[in-house]
Amino acid sequence: MKNFDWIVVGAGITGSMLSYELAKQGLRVLLLEKDPYYANATRYSYGGIAYWSGVDDFSIQLCQESRDIYPQLSEELGEDTEFRELDLMLTIPEEKEPNLIAKNYQKFFVKPQLLTPQESSEIEPLLNPNAISGCLKLPHGHIHPQKTNNAYQQAFLRLGGTINYEEVTQILSEKETLTGVETSKEKYNSKNVVICAGGLSRSLLKTLGITLNIYFTHSQLLLTPTVDIKLKTLVMPAILNRLDIEEKSGDSELKSLWNSPDDQIISDVMEPGAIQFLEGDFCLGQISQIRTNPQAKIDSNVAEKIIRKGVGKILPELQDLPGKLHHCLVAFCPDSNFLVGKIDTIAGLYLFSGFTSTFMFAPPLAKRFASWVMEDDEKMPSLL
Ligand SMILES: Cc1cc2nc3c(=O)[nH]c(=O)nc-3n(C[C@H](O)[C@H](O)[C@H](O)COP(=O)(O)OP(=O)(O)OC[C@H]3O[C@@H](n4cnc5c(N)ncnc54)[C@H](O)[C@@H]3O)c2cc1C
Secondary structure (H helix, E strand, O other): OEEEOEEEEOOOHHHHHHHHHHHHOOOOEEEEOOOOOOOOOOOOOOOEEOOOOOOOHHHHHHHHHHHHHHHHHHHHHOOOOOOEEEEEEEEEEOOOOHHHHHHOOOOOOOOOEEEOHHHHHHHOOOOOHHHEEEEEEEEEEEOOHHHHHHHHHHHHHHOOOEEEOOOEEEEEEEOOEEEEEEEOOOEEEEOOEEEOOHHHHHHHHHOOOOOOOOEEEEEEEEEOOOOOOOOOOEEEEOOOHHHHHHHHOOOHHHHHHHOOOOOOOOEEEEEEEEEEOOOOOEEEEEEEEEOOOOOOOOOHHHHHHHHHHHHHHHOHHHOOOOOEEEEEEEEEOOOOOOEEEEOOOOEOEEEEEOOOOHHHHHHHHHHHHHHHHHHOHHHOOEOO
16 A cells, blocks of 8 residues: 555646645645546636636635736746636626626626627627627636646646546545545555545545535536637626526525435526637537536537527627537535635545636635645634
């Protein structure tokens, strides 16, 4: 059996960046990932960084730390994250009163600029001005999600970290103290395990009899090959219905459904959005469904038609681009922006997941997590 100071479960963006930050502190870290093809939320993400979205002192501070981290991240990691600043265009449906929608954004520390349909299409010529009553424009950051994930992993390996492609099947403990993990191939010893398993964090915790307010959506999106059309901004809806359905997941009635997973669609939203990466390929999205079984099957043909129609209304030239439908789980927690900290029922067990705005919140919190581990475990938040 091999020994490590820390084992990190899941090599999406959260697990890769946390592994890197822990290894930077001189710790021996093992990162375990079950899927060598990375069909996860990170690979299928838009990669937007919502610097503007802080609402209180702590989240504003995290936004500012994130703003400092990204511009120098490619240099620090030694690989290109494709970081850039770009405009976020939040579209307001034609039947909605723009000023009312804009009011919902006054809580953020950076206020959006309200644009008429005409002004919106001057900034983003692919937008259909007849389908919107306006846009909210915000300054946003952007990286290539999978390239950034890979950059963190390569930097982690250079620090002496280990990445193994094995599924964690069991987290091992004795007398309420963590001892390691068992995978599909072998057992590893460690006194510390952090779960970064995205949408599967909930089921992994359940194997230990632990239930936390962490859930997941089934997200569906289209990826295209490189095409000649040019989208200048990141386009998303100003009304995020997904946040409403996520918030309701914590209701007691729905909580019982989460405890007996099945395939039924509890709620379903389509939020037309698009981003073009620097190589010219697009991610078009996204449908978010709440279904409590993480293995529930998606009807790809239906999902593709819905996404094409929804995106086509706002961005007509993108409707018929060649592309393939993908599906992944996205973790969320309804009553906070993230679940980061120790799970006191088992000494040595930690969670780093459930972020509302992962690319914004996770980098500064990964740094904090590593410094709490090294300097001051008392500061590590308790989740149970
Ligand atoms: C279409 C779309 C657009 C998005 N846009 C944005 C955006 O603009 N900005 C933003 O901040 N966020 C965005 N998100 C959300 C963001 O992408 C995710 O929150 C983030 O990538 C989650 O990272 P993660 O590491 O928690 O999870 P994941 O990337 O899902 O990684 C978890 C990993 O854990 C592995 N795993 C699970 N169980 C085990 C096990 N037992 N053993 C070993 N490995 C295991 C999985 O295989 C997976 O690779 C978007 C998501 C989607 C789908």
